[in-house]
Amino acid sequence: MPQSLCGKDMRIFVGSLQQETNTFSTVGCRPEDFDIVRGEAMAERTPAIGIFREKGAEVIPSYYAIAVPSGRMKKGDFLMMVREMEEALRDAGKVDAVWLYLHGAMDVEELGSGELYLLKTLRAVTGMSIPYAVALDFHANLSPEIVRYANVIRGYRTAPHRDMKQTQEQTARLLIACVEGRCLPTPCMEVIPVILPGDRVLTDCEPFASVNRLMDEMEQRREVMSVSVFIGQNWADTPNNHISIVAIGEEENASRCVGLLREKLYKILPHYRTNQEGASPAEALEKARKIKGKTVFLSDSGDNTTAGARGNRTDMLSLCVSMDVDHTLVAGICLPDLCREAMTEGNGSIEIGGCGKFTVMKSTEQLRGWDGENCGNAVLISDGKRDVILTERRCAFVSPAQFASLGVDCKNYEIVVVKLGYLWPELSQTGGLSIIAVSDGESCTDLHRLPYRELAEGTVLL
Secondary structure: OOOOOOHHHOEEEEEEEEOOEOOOOOOOEOHHHEEEEEHHHHHHOOHHHHHHHHOOOEEEEEEEEEEOOEOOEOHHHHHHHHHHHHHHHHHHOOOOEEEEEEOOOOEEOOOEEHHHHHHHHHHHHHOOOOOEEEEEOOOOOOOHHHHHOOOEEEEOOOOOOOOHHHHHHHHHHHHHHHHHOOOOOOOEEEEEOEEOOHHHOOOOOOOHHHHHHHHHHHHHOOOOOEEEEEOOOOOOOOOOOOEEEEEEOOHHHHHHHHHHHHHHHHHHHHHHHHOOOOEOHHHHHHHHHOOOOOOEEEEEHHHOHHHOOOOOOOHHHHHHHHOOOOOEEEEEEEOHHHHHHHHHHOOOEEEEOOOEEEEEEEEEOOOEOOOOOEOOOEEEEEOOOEEEEEEOOOOOOOOHHHHHOOOOOHHHOOEEEEOOOOOOHHHHOOOOEEEEEOOOOOOOOOHHHOOOOOOOOOOEEO
């Protein structure tokens, strides 16, 4: 490391490339699927930049790119995006540190871990003598190699996620500490070869809440600089699909903390083996229709767009029709051709195969996406008992604001079918109830139905 620097002397390179890969998904990921902002515009989406500037550091922003989860990205497309960030780093000249916001479960055709490839590429530019910090998702699938290229590795603590901002800011503070303290820590990492059903790991609930309390205590006692548990993205048929524990600090302390967390995790794993609550779609609908006085959000979990599924299945809608379930909204089914047809029909009618005829009620060309982006065309259609939102692009409905962008109030329905797994915080805060239907599809929550072939030997599915 060079001589210790104070904030005003620091030059910190910042970048973000986020995509979560579901290898069972038939939806490929293309560069045009990313919502990208470059340069100074990154400051609005990257709270770490504010932390660096408060310290007086010079920030060299490259780009911030995020895509809805999907299948693997083609090698050539990925390399094109990596090349842009690599060139921005070369153009930056000498920098004192690199900060990255990645997902952790990006898998690229022919290359494997996208995050690991990106880190190796950037390290080839800067060398190994400056610190790198990486902020990651709770569902990251980490290659053990990552500790060779990143000095700070920290993930969200919450699922559903609500600490993304805090994670980015804390990772930025840790990076500053590395620069000022002239330290290049090597994270201590251990893998537990188990795949958890991710949508059942809710961090506010026991037993995982106790894992977070233990990590908080370790950091509060300053036994380590940082410690994280990553439960993995379970819909990834890759050798890196497993639970990971990462601690940063003095080697002996970090190793001890990792060991304590390993013991804790092995103690709670039986809970997820024996508590696989979930209902078939028909059971879930029957249960939901009996609940009165509150909106019930019913997750069509097998077609969960936040897990990379296509979001085009009409099974749940067909079941609502056959079971005569009314006062229901299905949001949203990604059927581009039918959505475009409905947009041109005005107040006409369209037919959804196996579900009947629907009247076009209203439409928008600016449906709000889950990250605030414009998701394009969407249409509200109705058969008199059930309303359906059709979308031209895949869109996960995770907040009331997204419904409102089409002029819909989700609280006006008894049942709202969403293509999610667990319910996101913004919908939970409406006071609604949540039921997960274990439906078929590319994000089926019954992992034993999925055709895994590439997992590391000895990996256990719960």
